Amino acid sequence: MMMRKLLIDWGRLLLLAPVTLLILLAFVIPLLAIVPEAFGGDAVGRFLGIFGSPVYRTVIWTTVRISLEATAITLIVSFPLAWILSRATGKKALLLGLLVLIPFLTSILVRTFAWLAILGQKGLVNATLLSLGLISEPLPLLFSEPAVVWALVHSSIPMMVFALVTVLKRIDGRILLAAHTLGANPLRAWMGTVIPLAIRGIQSGVTITFLFTMSSFVAPAFLGNQRQQMLAQVIQSEIETGADWAFAAALGITLALTATLAVMVLSAVARHFSRWQRPSLVPAAKPQQQAQEVDTTLIRQPVAQPFSHGNFRSIFHLGTRLAEPTYLSVISFFILLPLVVLIPVSFSAADVLVFPPPAYSMRWFESILGSSDWATAALTSFRIGAATSVLSLFLATLTVLGFGRYFPFHGAAESVVLSPLTVPSVVFALGAYLTFAHVGLVDTEIGIIIAHTVLIFPVAYLVAFTTYTSIDPALSLAAASLGANPWRTFRTIVFPLLLPGLAIGAMLAMLLSFDESVASIFLSNLSVKTLPRKLWEGIRFNTSPESAAVSVMLLAVTCVVVIAGMAIFHMRRKKSPIEIASTSLNR
Structure with missing residues (x-):
């Protein structure tokens, strides 16, 4: 029994080894590389x-x-x-x-x-x-x-x-x-x-x-x-x-x-x-002091009723009912306006940004689709995004299984895994540039993939871990009691139920990598130009509607992927966990 427990513990540590190496080599070392460079x-x-x-x-x-x-x-x-x-x-x-x-x-x-x-x-x-x-x-x-x-x-x-x-x-x-x-x-x-x-x-x-x-x-x-x-x-x-x-x-x-x-x-x-949520930080008064300080006359005082008059109360209730729809209208307008306004601008026939456009034309979309530079940048971003998505999905799966449901010092270990989210991205990008420059990874797809994986993997892990913790552990126990070994239990029970979260995490990783700007701008230049890098240069040196057309195309891709992901997720949710597990076992 003890030997089996030791094997399980070593197995979980081996599952956590890849993400440990990623955090150490591609995140900690680049951050530490800034120090000698700055203080030398x-x-x-x-x-x-x-x-x-x-x-x-x-x-x-x-x-x-x-x-x-x-x-x-x-x-x-x-x-x-x-x-x-x-x-x-x-x-x-x-x-x-x-x-x-x-x-x-x-x-x-x-x-x-x-x-x-x-x-x-x-x-x-x-x-x-x-x-x-x-x-x-x-x-x-x-x-x-x-x-x-x-x-x-x-x-x-x-x-x-x-x-x-x-x-x-x-x-x-x-x-x-x-x-x-x-x-x-x-x-x-x-x-x-x-x-x-x-x-x-x-x-x-x-x-x-x-x-x-x-x-x-x-x-x-x-x-x-x-x-x-x-x-x-x-x-x-x-x-x-x-x-x-x-x-x-x-x-x-x-x-x-x-x-x-x-x-x-x-x-x-x-x-x-x-501080009031932690009573231990507030000194408690002695019982005698508490008894002396209680003012029982407050209990007998009538409760004040604001807006007691009928007209004022009606106005108050009307304002309360209108507050939420008014607020949602304003905040929705603010959030969506910058995205919606790009659509007519991208079809503008003018040479500069003008709203409303004086005339409409497809010239900018034709220019983008016929440009080898934009096509190359899009393909580069797609390759980097696909590789980042696969790596993030692989690491997220191993990390979730390594942590399991009970892991010693889980809070500290998880904070290390999520640490890339707490560091300013520009500081990490600077460290990555200084470190990758010494090993020839600057302006290469491999270097950008590594940087993207460091920044995006924590998001895929959070989605996968949330899905994993929602799986009923009784299903795995039932499979084990019927003679299934750990691998078959994972393949037929855990993985099918974990798959929706992994799919969403993969799509999020793909989109975030495709749109990631900071690391792409720092680590790409002449040999490798991602779409964000190309768009960055286009906006800086040419504020024509061409950049608006690229932005609209990116927005359309994002909307399609998000809607497809949500459709898959909701279709998957229609089946109960027991139905999914039984279907997998029957296979």
């Missing part, structure tokens, strides 16, 4: 040049300020959507899920480019205001801090919603009814009950969003000016020019330290607001 040679002068220069101090402060502004706005506008989604069922839940999911799976380059068509001199906003006679000349909306912030907010909403929904689902909605019954007004009921209970989700969402905005360089590069330069943008510029790798590494260390300090402050604030 004249390190003191290098860092003094950063922190002693008013230019770089301004860049650091601008990065923190814009990230805090975008994170705060994202939290405010996303919390109601997350709450509604956590309470939705049926078609409403499906539609809201698609509303959040499709923009999340759309390239950050596509979403950012759309704001050029909205905020430009001849964009949607200025065209609308001019047609209404509210302004006499176009407003300078582009190349400003508000443009950068709103683009970052638009890109961050899905991440914030996903972080909040998992926590909000566990909150009993009846606590709001109880708070209203005890006389609390709506604002006090939310601030006193729901917000404190959701503080863990808020902390997670704020941390993820802040790290994302800190490492963003696409939005400030397209929509900002010199005064809105952020650290990631400067790092990308240093790497692209190849002027000073050591200085770029020092900037990467600066970005990582700044992000770490800011996250520590945000976590301390979150712990302050959640």
Whole structure:
């Protein structure tokens, strides 16, 4: 019995060996490679040049300020959507899920480019205001801090919603009814009950969003000016020019330290607001003191009833009923507008971005489909995406089986597996560039596949692990009691039930790799050009509708894959686990 247990433990460790090697060789070592590069040679002068220069101090402060502004706005506008989604069922839940999911799976380059068509001199906003006679000349909306912030907010909403929904689902909605019954007004009921209970989700969402905005360089590069330069943008510029790798590494260390300090402050604030959830941190009063401090007259006081008059109560209830549909209309418009506006622009006959287009034409689609450069970039991205999807699926399956249902120190081990999600992507891309350059993997498909796998594998693992934990363990026990060995139990019971999650994880990995921008821009240049890299160059040097046509094609592919994945998932769910297991056993 002991020997069998030891064999099982060694088998689980062998299953975890591939992901351990990936994290160590392709993630930890690249991050550590930044340190000697940054601190080698004249390190003191290098860092003094950063922190002693008013230019770089301004860049650091601008990065923190814009990230805090975008994170705060994202939290405010996303919390109601997350709450509604956590309470939705049926078609409403499906539609809201698609509303959040499709923009999340759309390239950050596509979403950012759309704001050029909205905020430009001849964009949607200025065209609308001019047609209404509210302004006499176009407003300078582009190349400003508000443009950068709103683009970052638009890109961050899905991440914030996903972080909040998992926590909000566990909150009993009846606590709001109880708070209203005890006389609390709506604002006090939310601030006193729901917000404190959701503080863990808020902390997670704020941390993820802040790290994302800190490492963003696409939005400030397209929509900002010199005064809105952020650290990631400067790092990308240093790497692209190849002027000073050591200085770029020092900037990467600066970005990582700044992000770490800011996250520590945000976590301390979150712990302050959640201290009441841990009674051990609150000193308990003595029974005698409690008895003396109780004011029994409060029990006899009548509960205040706000809006006791009939007219005011009717207005209040009407406003409550209209609040949710009004909010959903506004947030849906904000989320979908940058994607929808690309469609008419992509069919424009003009040579520049104009909304509405003066005439419509297929010229840009014909140009793309007839261009060998775009076709080569698309095929390169497809190969990289397919390889990343297969590797991520393989590693996710091994890792889920290695962890199993009970694994010692599972929390610590899982945090290591998910660690690529907690590091600013631009810092990892910088480390990968510095490391891969020494082994000849820069500007190669293999190097980009490795980087994509590191960044995307945690997402595939989360989907696969969630599916695995939802499988009833009694099915495996029943198969074992009927004489099935572990391999046959996995092949006929576990794998068929795990397959829907693996399929969704594979499709997510494919889409995320196809649209991944940061690592692709850092690690590809002349020999290998992915679609995001080609699109990056097209938007930077030519803001013609050609980039809008490429963006629409990418958006269409994303929508088709997402809808197909959801259809497969729902068809699979129609069968019960016992039916799937019995069908597999009969084979």
